[in-house]
Structure formats: structure tokens, C-alpha cells
Amino acid sequence: MRIAGISLFDLLVSLVIASVLAAFAIPEFQHLAASQRSSAAINRFAGAVALARSAAITYRENVIFCPAEAQSSQCGRHNSWHQGAMVFADRDGDRQRDATEPLYARLPRLDHGTVRWRSFRNRSFLQFRGTGLTRWQNGNFLYCPDNNDPRHARMLILNYAGRARSAPDTDGDGIREDAAGRALRCG
Numbered sequence: 001m002r003i004a005g006i007s008l009f010d011l012l013v014s015l016v017i018a019s020v021l022a023a024f025a026i027p028e029f030q031h032l033a034a035s036q037r038s039s040a041a042i043n044r045f046a047g048a049v050a051l052a053r054s055a056a057i058t059y060r061e062n063v064i065f066c067p068a069e070a071q072s073s074q075c076g077r078h079n080s081w082h083q084g085a086m087v088f089a090d091r092d093g094d095r096q097r098d099a100t101e102p103l104y105a106r107l108p109r110l111d112h113g114t115v116r117w118r119s120f121r122n123r124s125f126l127q128f129r130g131t132g133l134t135r136w137q138n139g140n141f142l143y144c145p146d147n148n149d150p151r152h153a154r155m156l157i158l159n160y161a162g163r164a165r166s167a168p169d170t171d172g173d174g175i176r177e178d179a180a181g182r183a184l185r186c187g
Contacts (some may be wrong), residue, residue, distance in 0.1 A: 012110055034145060034152045042143045042154035045081075046164055049126070049141075050109055052087045053162040055104045056128035062090045064097075066125035067117075070109065073097040078169070080125040081115035081141070085110055093127060113145045119158075126158070134162050139177065144186030150175045153184040 009154040048065055066075035066165040068086040074096055076083060088097040097103060117126065119139025127135040141156040151174045155167035167176040167184060175183045 001132060012140055015132055018120060023113075033053045034149070036105065038143055038145060038152040038154045041113055041115070042141065042156050042166065045085075045115065045141045045143075046085055046156050048105055048167070049156065049162070049164050051105050053128050053132050054125065055087065055089070056130055057132040059089065060130035062093065062130065063128045064088055064090045064125050065128075066095070068097075068104070068106070073099075075125055079114070079116045081117060082110040082113060090127070095127070102135060113143055116144075118142070128162055132162050134158070134160055137159060140167075142184065142186075148186035150186060153186050155184055 004187070019180045037066060049095075050066040051053065052063045058102060064075070065087045066085060067078075067080040068074065068076050069080075069084045071086075071100055072086075075086075086097065086103060087105040088103045089095075089101045091099065091101050092098065116118055117124070117139060119126070121136060123135075125141075126137055138160045143154040145152040153176065155178055156164050157167055157179050158164050169176045170181070171177070173183075177183055
């Protein structure tokens with residue numbers, strides 16, 4: 001009668017092979033996960049920009065997209081977008097949401113990274129007119145991960161007409177470039 005099974009040597013060889021494969025796979029998986037988190041964060045802002053522009057056109061009124069912490073009706077500090085944001089109709093033109101002004105969307109706080117808004121006229125908010133055009137606010141949203149790795153930085157570039165596009169990686173080095181062709185930098 002023969003007993004089937006594996007020897008201790010076979011088990012150790014299998015564990016060594018699995019460990020070597022894991023040593024190569026885990027860093028690549030972490031890079032992929034970080035890249036997906038970055039893309040999801042900037043896509044959230046792209047969706048909010050599209051919604052703000054669409055609401056402005058649909059309702060023919062000024063719509064504001066600004067940083068705002070959860071449950072706050074006040075726009076936040078200049079580069080506090082990662083703490084939350086909101087899209088609302090600004091019917092009285094004071095750039096603050098009143099109880100009578102509709103709230104179209106609220107973005108929750110990001111679990112990771114920061115978002116900065118840079119624009120012509122250096123405003124802390126983005127405003128769309130009823131025509132869908134911005135108030136001369138072409139600019140960009142830059143997402144930077146917590147570790148400031150430029151491979152995971154993402155940028156949403158906005159033109160005066162309110163149309164957004166993602167910053168590309170034109171040279172294939174794994175780092176995206178801004179509208180002027182410069183590599184994105186964080187920190």
C-alpha cells in the first residue's frame with residue numbers, strides 16, 4: 001500500500017516560489033491600487049464640474065462649485081477641496097449658499113490626498129453662468145496623493161467655456177503633463 005502526499009521539501013520549494021512571485025506582484029498591485037484611487041478622486045471632480053455646468057445651462061442661472069465641509073452652507077478656504085465640496089445655485093450672487101438656493105451636489109471628504117484649484121483670477125471657487133461659460137476662470141484641479149508620488153498625480157484642465165479634460169501622459173514616462181507640457185509635481 002502506497003501513501004500519497006507531499007514531502008516537506010516539496011512544501012518548502014512551493015513556499016519559496018510563492019514568496020518570490022508575491023515579492024514582485026505586491027508592489028505592482030499597490031501601484032495599481034494607488035493609480036485607481038487617484039483616477040477615482042479626479043473623476044469625482046470631473047463629474048461635479050460637468051454637473052455644475054449642466055445645471056447652469058439647464059436652469060439658466062449662476063452655479064457655484066466650491067470647497068465646503070460636510071453640512072456646511074459656506075464655501076471653504078481656497079485649497080480645502082479635499083475636505084469636501086458642493087455645487088449650488090447662486091441666485092443672489094453672494095457666492096454662499098442660502099436656504100432658498102438649491103444644492104445640486106455635495107462631494108464628501110477624500111480619504112486620501114489633496115486637491116488644489118488654480119485658475120485665472122485666483123478665485124477659491126468655480127462659477128458657471130447660465131450660458132455654461134465660466135466667469136473667466138480657466139484653470140485646473142490638481143490631485144496629489146498623500147505620498148506626493150508624481151506618478152499618481154492627476155489633473156483636470158478646464159477651459160473658459162467650462163469644458164474639462166484630463167491631463168495626458170504624452171511622453172509615456174508614467175507622469176502626466178499639465179496644459180503647458182510640464183510634468184505634474186506635488187508637494
